[in-house]
Amino acid sequence: AARSRSLFLWDDGRPMRFYLRPGLAKLRLAPLLLAGGGRLCRVQEPGAVLLAQPGEVAPHGAVSTEYVTECVERNQRLPLEPFLLATRRRPAFTEAEDAALLQAVRGQGTVRVCGRALWIELERSGLTPHSWQAMRERYLLHLRPRLWELPQTEDPTQISGLFAAANREFESTESESDSSDVAKLSTQDGVERSPGETASDRKTGPEDSAFPDIQLQRQERPKSSCSSSSVVGQVIKTMEHFMEKFAVDLFTVTQAFLKNSGDVEATSYFLQTGQRLDGYPVWSREDDLELQKDDEHVRNKLIAKFGAENVAKRLVFRDS
Numbered sequence: 001a002a003r004s005r006s007l008f009l010w011d012d013g014r015p016m017r018f019y020l021r022p023g024l025a026k027l028r029l030a031p032l033l034l035a036g037g038g039r040l041c042r043v044q045e046p047g048a049v050l051l052a053q054p055g056e057v058a059p060h061g062a063v064s065t066e067y068v069t070e071c072v073e074r075n076q077r078l079p080l081e082p083f084l085l086a087t088r089r090r091p092a093f094t095e096a097e098d099a100a101l102l103q104a105v106r107g108q109g110t111v112r113v114c115g116r117a118l119w120i121e122l123e124r125s126g127l128t129p130h131s132w133q134a135m136r137e138r139y140l141l142h143l144r145p146r147l148w149e150l151p152q153t154e155d156p157t158q159i160s161g162l163f164a165a166a167n168r169e170f171e172s173t174e175s176e177s178d179s180s181d182v183a184k185l186s187t188q189d190g191v192e193r194s195p196g197e198t199a200s201d202r203k204t205g206p207e208d209s210a211f212p213d214i215q216l217q218r219q220e221r222p223k224s225s226c227s228s229s230s231v232v233g234q235v236i237k238t239m240e241h242f243m244e245k246f247a248v249d250l251f252t253v254t255q256a257f258l259k260n261s262g263d264v265e266a267t268s269y270f271l272q273t274g275q276r277l278d279g280y281p282v283w284s285r286e287d288d289l290e291l292q293k294d295d296e297h298v299r300n301k302l303i304a305k306f307g308a309e310n311v312a313k314r315l316v317f318r319d320s
Helices: 024-035 066-074 095-105 110-114 117-125 132-147 157-173 178-185 213-219 225-246 250-259 264-273 285-291 296-306 308-319
Strands: 017-019 049-052
Touching: 024 066, 095 117, 095 132, 110 117, 110 132, 117 132, 132 225, 225 250, 225 264, 250 264, 285 296, 285 308, 296 308
Parallel strands: 017 049
Antiparallel strands: none
8 A cells, every 4th residue: 555645644634743863763764754744843843753763761751762663564643642751860979970070060151061062072072971962961050050250250241152052053953944954864873963063153142032132232331240150140040940940951041932923822832732832933044034134025024924023133143
């Protein structure tokens, strides 16, 4: 029998969305998922089916990759529950491993610590037996909050640097479709690359959001070490709150902020539902490129798509 082209559609006709870490398994399964009407997510998104290979450490709710092959072999969409992987506890970090992480991260700077390249390097060096994702999560969610006391001379430009790095990821990943991502897998060595290593650097920072003082501080206020520390602390608390609340990493949170023009409420709703709070689509890299054009016709198309208020907010957000 011919393979069903609606194999991975929900009962209401919506395509099932899947997330699978880059590697040989994704390279093998992606064509099957796409041919059956499914969609691949570039990052783990709310509502997407998280696929993992049997035997690997998987978070709660992960589904075995055997689900895909079994559905294809039977040529029918099967229930997910029988393929749920048993949650396995990851090996705990020892005091020696925590000390090694703190020593390796010391002096690296906020942008590098919050990115991927540093942690991939540490994994390759064999610093600990844990994956780079686990080491980064351990540091950002457990070690740093315990030890970080904000100095009174904290420079607010560090925040610009953090969002510049996040924006590089946004500009790089959003400009490519899921299909192109699959095609590129054949040239990778199984290690997830950091788009920020090759993309151009462009500063960005949200206004009217979790970071309201940044713009005012730059335009209206004299430089104040106290207000600088307050802004840094506010940003950190907001980001870490979302990471904990929605069980996602820093990359996912920063991407959500960028897609929602830095609006806290809209970002929270998007992380929970995968949709905009006001019903409009989220901003993409292609939309931002259109926004930069001095063309009234193009601008009117964006207004029709996002609404005049959202276009105005996006202009302020991108220029800030």
